[in-house]
Amino acid sequence: MNAVVAHTSMLGEGPVWDARTQTICWVDILSGVLHQFNTRTQQHTSLPVHQLLGAVAVCTNGDFVAALQQGLGFINRDTGAIKMIDAPECHLPNNRFNDGKCDPAGRFWAGTVSLSEQPGAGSIYMLDNNLQIVKKIKHLTIPNGMAWSADARTFYYIDTPAYAVTACDYDDATGDISARRVVIRIPEKDGAPDGMTIDSEGMLWIAHWDGWQVTRWNPQTGEQLHRVALPVARVTSCTFGGENLGDLYITTARKGLSESDLAAQPLAGSLFVVPDCGFTGVAAALFHEQRVAEAV
Template identity: 35%
Template sequence: MKIEILLDIKNRLGEGPLWDAESERLYWIDSLGCVAYRCTHDGREIRAWDLPDAIGSMAIRKDGNGAVVALRRGFHFLDFRTGDVDLIVDPEPDKPNNRLNDGKVDRRGRFIAGSMDTSEEGKNSGLYRLDPDLTLHKLDDGIIVSNGPCWSPDSKTFYFTDSWSGEIWAYDYDLETGNVSNRRTFTRLDTSTGGAADGSTVDAEGFVWNAQVYDGKLIRYAPDGTVDRVINMPVKKITSVMFGGPNLDVLYVTSMAIRHLPRFPHDPVERGALFAVRDLGVRGVPESRFGA
């Protein structure tokens, strides 16, 4: 195994690495810097799009010419050619202290993303599904910070976390309807060192990889929720993970350069970098595009 800095880009709050297998490009975001990025698998040909507000996640559209972006105040379309950003829908117009956060696309082209309380204290956030016909559906609520949505390779299980719950949850997922049910605890985290569950992905063997922010650990969980592998990263404030590269065998990891809240730890000069973890002996699963 080898950990390297792919780009020392000093993202304020790097998040959401997304490998688009069709174009063979890596996307990621700076949530508080209000920027979406793209590069090749080896960190070349960098492109950036300025956004009008904080961004929580993004998904590539079916035609590849744009994305759905989850901004502070709602889901928007981003046109890669012009940089234009257009509102689709704001799921929480009555909650000014919330913003949209982590999200991914299921294998039928639906975008699932949740919101978060910006003070990271109140259970007033929700989990939403944006369908290809642009209708919006609420899947769950009572959440502080939505994070880590991903699916098992057979799409029958949906994984998700409220970062401050100390747990990663599993739901039954109905791929035909996009509905979730039977929420249960997939695994409980050891939070004694201050860590919390952040972004997740699932590999081809059905194991869940989670970035444990403020603790600097990547943890691979077996399908039964037991810990299979722990990787210590060079920085504590890692935020999310995604397999990519031409062979889907590189684990890309984002991190943040700012402390975000005063109670969180400082990091060395590598803070805010985009990392690549190689030679893991594991491959990922291709991500889907949004179907509209």
Template identity: 40%
Template structure:
């Protein structure tokens, strides 16, 4: 096996770093600081970070085919014009739940956005249960609710043939799979493909590699685990120098680097002393596997 190396790539010191997306067009890494209310874009060539303030908690940001980005800010799906730093609301979700916010979101291979909600946290990972939902947004901005009574809607991705949708509701301590119809966006036949083990923490953000295996960031577990969803077997564990690992994506020119975000919110003085890199984003190399380019929202 290749020699795996973990290094700090982005000194972001995010309160809750999340949702990394590698932008193929600009060879840049897009990620958000949820509680810091910012979208960040990092250029590895110059090591420069550009940021846009969102004015409310931001759960995700993804590229948009027509230019700019689409982000989940508060309970709004918004269009982000990076050059002007202006945001325009495209759709609202959970209008009947003002204490909710959008969390993780990702675009399916056809350009449809899927994004989930959760109640605002009392403290890290402590929420009013079953307040969240999972929605999809089409190119025509039609919003459909697929799941409700979700605790913390989190990681999501698709199999290479687009027929399986992988999904994480963090407090369930499982990684689930659904049958997926990419034409209609319909999901069904929910089943568990992996159940978290003692000490692995909460399943958070997730990505899929070209072999179809899952890479799951483990919040309060200080690791990313590699899972074969066909067998439910954990293939590999990558340990990080921080406990609150939040999400991950593949990037770099050939998609062989795994970028992992982390959080610093809620750490006490002793925990800060033992993990001074909390909130930074890490690059993992030497995994011997490639990821896939991300999809852009078609709306």
């Protein structure tokens, strides 16, 4: 395991692998910066968006759809220019968008959270391919990691303070969800579940805030299968990348750590990679929207 670049984020999050350019992308939520590291050129670029930035996904035209502080929008990959789509919580100025990801059909899902983490103040929204935003789940506190099964019949998500992974029946044609149930329970001593990804065997990988680790779970049995230890406590999310999707990328945070914590964890906030980790990921879905090119 090693740090990918000599940069630390205050709240690194939302890693997504762009297979077309062989680039790992991630955000620093609190600094409002979108980071990209091209593994072919070994070039690290930073794109400030000048507002809180919860998550991004790659669009079919190569730009980004983003969960921003003020709503959902597109980010021009070259200039950082933002084209807002809509702000479904403009009436809730103390909320911001948090984690997000594309579903198998190319729709963008993203959750909201209260800046004070007020219980039940968050929701999960879906941005469909016609740029309509639909509220899918409400009364969440810190909606986080999302994943979909390979057969596109199950949607998984985390509400961090619940220390659990919830599964829903999922209709790929419509984005409808139903039959919510808890499939994994996380012991509190292991750290709070944060971001999440899924591998080619349908197993879930969970980052643990204040847990110093990423863990692998079987959602059919609720059993923990594997653990990757980190040299930092605040592990925020993970995804697979690399030419064969065999490299595990992990984001971390410095937020809230004391001076003594930082002295003991000098790499806190780094993006880490475990090359050839022994498992294979699933390619990230692109956001499909015919008017992306005109909108950005």
